[in-house]
Amino acid sequence: MPRKKPHPASRRRFLQQAAAASIVTALPYRTAHASTTTRATIKNHAPLTPNAFYPLPLGSIRPTGWLRAQLQIQANGLGGHLDETWSDVGPNSGWLGGTGESWERGPYFIDGLLPLAYQLDDPRLKAKAQKFIDWTLTHQQPNGNFGPTSNNDWWPRMVMLKVLTQYYEATDDPRVLPFLTRYLACQLATLPSRPLQDWGKFRWQDNALTALWLYNRTGDPSLLSLVRLLHSQGFDWQKNFADFRHTERMTAEQLHLPEGGLSDLALSTHGVNNGQAIKAAPVWSVLTGNPADRAAIHQMLSALDTYHGLPNGMFSCDEHFAGPNPSQGSELCTVVETMFSLEQSLAILGDPALGDRLELIAFNALPGAFTDDMWAHQYNQEPNQVECSLHHKPWTTDGPESNIYGLDPNFGCCTANFHQGWPKFTASLWMASADDGLAATAYSQPPSPPRSAAFPSPSTKTPTTPSATASHSHSPPRRRQPFPYISASPPGLSTQPSASTTSRSPHQPPAPSPVSIAPGAPAT
Numbered sequence: 415m416p417r418k419k420p421h422p423a424s425r426r427r428f429l430q431q432a433a434a435a436s437i438v439t440a441l442p443y444r445t446a447h448a449s450t451t452t453r454a455t456i457k458n459h460a461p462l463t464p465n466a467f468y469p470l471p472l473g474s475i476r477p478t479g480w481l482r483a484q485l486q487i488q489a490n491g492l493g494g495h496l497d498e499t500w501s502d503v504g505p506n507s508g509w510l511g512g513t514g515e516s517w518e519r520g521p522y523f524i525d526g527l528l529p530l531a532y533q534l535d536d537p538r539l540k541a542k543a544q545k546f547i548d549w550t551l552t553h554q555q556p557n558g559n560f561g562p563t564s565n566n567d568w569w570p571r572m573v574m575l576k577v578l579t580q581y582y583e584a585t586d587d588p589r590v591l592p593f594l595t596r597y598l599a600c601q602l603a604t605l606p607s608r609p610l611q612d613w614g615k616f617r618w619q620d621n622a623l624t625a626l627w628l629y630n631r632t633g634d635p636s637l638l639s640l641v642r643l644l645h646s647q648g649f650d651w652q653k654n655f656a657d658f659r660h661t662e663r664m665t666a667e668q669l670h671l672p673e674g675g676l677s678d679l680a681l682s683t684h685g686v687n688n689g690q691a692i693k694a695a696p697v698w699s700v701l702t703g704n705p706a707d708r709a710a711i712h713q714m715l716s717a718l719d720t721y722h723g724l725p726n727g728m729f730s731c732d733e734h735f736a737g738p739n740p741s742q743g744s745e746l747c748t749v750v751e752t753m754f755s756l757e758q759s760l761a762i763l764g765d766p767a768l769g770d771r772l773e774l775i776a777f778n779a780l781p782g783a784f785t786d787d788m789w790a791h792q793y794n795q796e797p798n799q800v801e802c803s804l805h806h807k808p809w810t811t812d813g814p815e816s817n818i819y820g821l822d823p824n825f826g827c828c829t830a831n832f833h834q835g836w837p838k839f840t841a842s843l844w845m846a847s848a849d850d851g852l853a854a855t856a857y858s859q860p861p862s863p864p865r866s867a868a869f870p871s872p873s874t875k876t877p878t879t880p881s882a883t884a885s886h887s888h889s890p891p892r893r894r895q896p897f898p899y900i901s902a903s904p905p906g907l908s909t910q911p912s913a914s915t916t917s918r919s920p921h922q923p924p925a926p927s928p929v930s931i932a933p934g935a936p937a938t
């Protein structure tokens with residue numbers, strides 16, 4: 415379907431046009447508000463503001479080349495074996511009905527394991543994730559609440575909500591929508607007497623994301639009331655960054671951590687909270703349509719860059735704001751949560767600058783935090799990281815183990831949460847555009863080593879070099895090189911630069927591609 419007018423994301427325009435011409439005509443979208451088939455791209459339903467782009471259902475994008483190899487490394491490493499080696503997500507997990515860890519770690523693990531399993535189409539990984547999902551879906555309480563009964567914290571359930579939306583898009587399991595409907599109704603009824611607090615108060619936007627997702631599938635207006643309630647009870651991130659006062663490196667004394675560490679000051683300057691909050695204003699803007707809400711993300715990113723920016727695209731948080739010195743670091747959870755926030759914000763706003771930052775972080779901050787085989791990771795990584803040791807480091811509140819590569823250095827949150835980084839990046843390489851096109855929203859790397867013959871006419875962009883903080887035999891090459899043209903695998907679509915892409919013969923065989931769009935997607 416030819417586009418009527420070019421999208422302002424000019425950097426990606428030629429790919430969008432080419433992809434739309436070659437794919438969408440053969441695979442028409444299902445864009446209805448409600449559909450009995452989940453292998454569809456569901457758009458925002460009135461009165462929500464339309465997105466610029468819409469993420470494709472999980473499994474629509476199948477990685478090949480270097481990115482597939484990276485996902486396979488993750489599956490062969492800790493990502494595919496964590497439940498066998500770490501009791502917090504093992505058989506005694508509270509999210510499997512056991513008496514073990516019952517807070518965020520089970521949901522964190524599945525939030526990355528599930529997309530990894532479906533992108534690799536790996537039955538072993540699918541079965542692992544399914545155990546957690548089946549226990550969750552079959553143990554909903556009469557009032558609609560779910561999860562381990564040993565706690566009623568809103569926060570870990572927000573993560574499992576994200577898991578279930580992905581799972582539904584991949585499987586069409588008919589249990590999911592009624593389950594989510596009952597839980598979110600329970601939340602709407604309960605929040606007035608048991609409001610958001612602590613982590614949930616600062617992470618309300620992750621909950622709102624699922625409420626909006628469900629509204630687009632059921633049309634239940636009470637879900638919009640829930641989004642308003644979450645916003646009113648949640649921390650006001652826009653106000654915080656409209657008058658940003660945390661412009662210096664935080665200290666433990668300021669944060670009063672010895673007294674508990676959960677004050678609003680500690681939580682509002684906490685790295686992971688801020689990484690998650692990058693999407694707060696864009697998510698809220700879907701409901702309000704307010705231009706100020708849509709613009710607020712740039713004020714937040716600008717403040718983070720100005721006062722705490724690091725050269726790998728991140729802001730310092732070890733684990734609270736730490737200033738711009740490159741010897742300060744960022745927590746791995748913050749890296750993957752920032753990536754997810756950028757992916758969601760890019761979909762809502764369509765600003766290519768968000769895609770640029772996503773790529774910068776994905777190919778710099780993320781891989782440096784792992785060993786080559788992804789069996790060990792750092793809690794905290796610094797751009798100017800000259801040694802990984804127990805020697806004293808200038809971190810704000812992190813412990814001495816934080817940049818050691820290990821199973822759960824410093825604290826186990828990153829052990830459970832890092833899994834979402836590469837899979838969700840993979841899921842965000844292509845998105846549906848609002849006018850039924852297909853947009854190349856983030857670029858992957860080529861197979862390694864790069865084959866220059868496959869990319870004869872480089873062009874528009876050279877990638878940044880990855881972090882030098884660790885050795886990565888499987889990582890993208892460090893030397894600058896031509897950017898590989900993202901391609902789609904359906905016959906008839908070239909991987910060549912724009913001129914040849916738009917003029918190539920439909921019978922010309924496609925060049926090797928780092929990414930493929932699975933047959934049947936995004937069509938129903």
Ligand SMILES: [Zn+2]
Nearest residue numbers: 745747827828
């Ligand atoms: Zn963490």
